[in-house]
Amino acid sequence: MSPLLAASGPVIPNFGGAPSTYACERANRLFCADWVTRNWSSVLWPALRQHIVLTVIAVAIGFAISTLLALIAYRRGWLERPVLIVTSILYTIPSLALFELLAPSFGLTRTTAEIALVSYTLLILFRNTLTGLREVPAEVKDAAAGMGMGPMQSLLRVELPLAAPAIIAGLRIATVTVISLATVAALIDNEGLGVPILTAISGEVFKTELITAGAMAVALALIADGLLVLIQRWLTPWTRAGR
């Protein structure tokens, strides 16, 4: 919120020193590498770390909730529609609006940010997990039953592993979505990569900080996506065999 931003101080700090120092920052050139090195440990790295923590918490909680819902809906089909309707509506609400709507009830805290972030993961994770489970061929389930597996054993050792590619595809989308929305969450809880972006944009624009923090957010999303692809390959080696 705006008071928060105003409190975060002037955009271009009082650099101090002789006018010849920090010439790049004073001129507000597109990219001042010196500024990045000087502010890495005090501004950029903490923001990145907070961003990762925010994301991991949101995806983990969202994954737990939606997996539970998907498993119930897998056995009891009637649950699918109500869950889809509610989570679709949550997903449709623009992030900025949702953060503001939650703020009066939960305050300008990390809890508020996490509630909103989790709510954006539910539709994707629920839908993908359920689709993955439903697409397990009936013959495979019959074979598992024929081998003497109970429903729980079949679920854990046959159905969930076969659904893993779809589940992880959902995790990929949920993770990059949360990384994206967590930048906006900075308005609420004043942490993450959104903070340097919003600082650099309030008042006078400071280009170096905008470009660096923006690029870090994009890079974080791409790296997280890539890591999940690697995890999927490692967990489901059989998906590569046929290709």
Place this chain on the structure above:
Amino acid sequence: MGAFGQALQFIGRNGQVPGAPHLPTLVHLTLGTVKIAAIGVGISVAIALPIGLWLGHIHRGSFVAINLGNIWRSLPSLAVLAIGVAFLGLGLRNVELALVVLAVPPIITNAYVAIDGVDRGAVEAARGMGLTEWQILRSVELPLGVPLIFAGIRTAALFVVSTTTIAALTGYSGSLGDIINNETSYHLSGVLGAAIVIAALALVVEGLLAGLQRALTPRGLKLSKRQEVTSALAPLVTEPA
């Protein structure tokens, strides 16, 4: 009265705050939001739809079309806006550029997947009947691809509406984001009221596009593929890893 009651009153007052009569009305800002969102979606559809349809028709460029969708999902809108500000400065130009950057990929990806996945038998039959390539695209592939093509446009439109509000953070004024970004003038009730209007706007846009999609979908397709695409996300969500 709770915060939400005051927010509803704020909406009822059309966005005016007692003691500050000069504020732009809620209707004005909502129309402003719709305007920049419509321009953004319009430009994106004009760019992306022909590319996606043509790539799908010739069954080429799947790598580009699919990976574009994957990269797109990784782009935080605030980051795109921020980087744009550094190059273009604050203002409408940067906002529209960001909107187009964010809206083009899902439209291309979905249009490609829609046309590429049209039953080859139907296309061959049309070719055998002597239809030209253009006629095949227009009267066979396009109608059959409507659900998926629209799913892409719906995803893009939602994204654009959402991003227009974030654009206010980057100094663009004239949208509902102005209120959210200016709690000093509008107080908490105004911010909440604007958030409610934005959420409602997104749901209305989604509903309108869903209705348009249903109207454009051929009747036979509706009967055979009921519930195929229940949400704007369906194709992106269920796409394989």
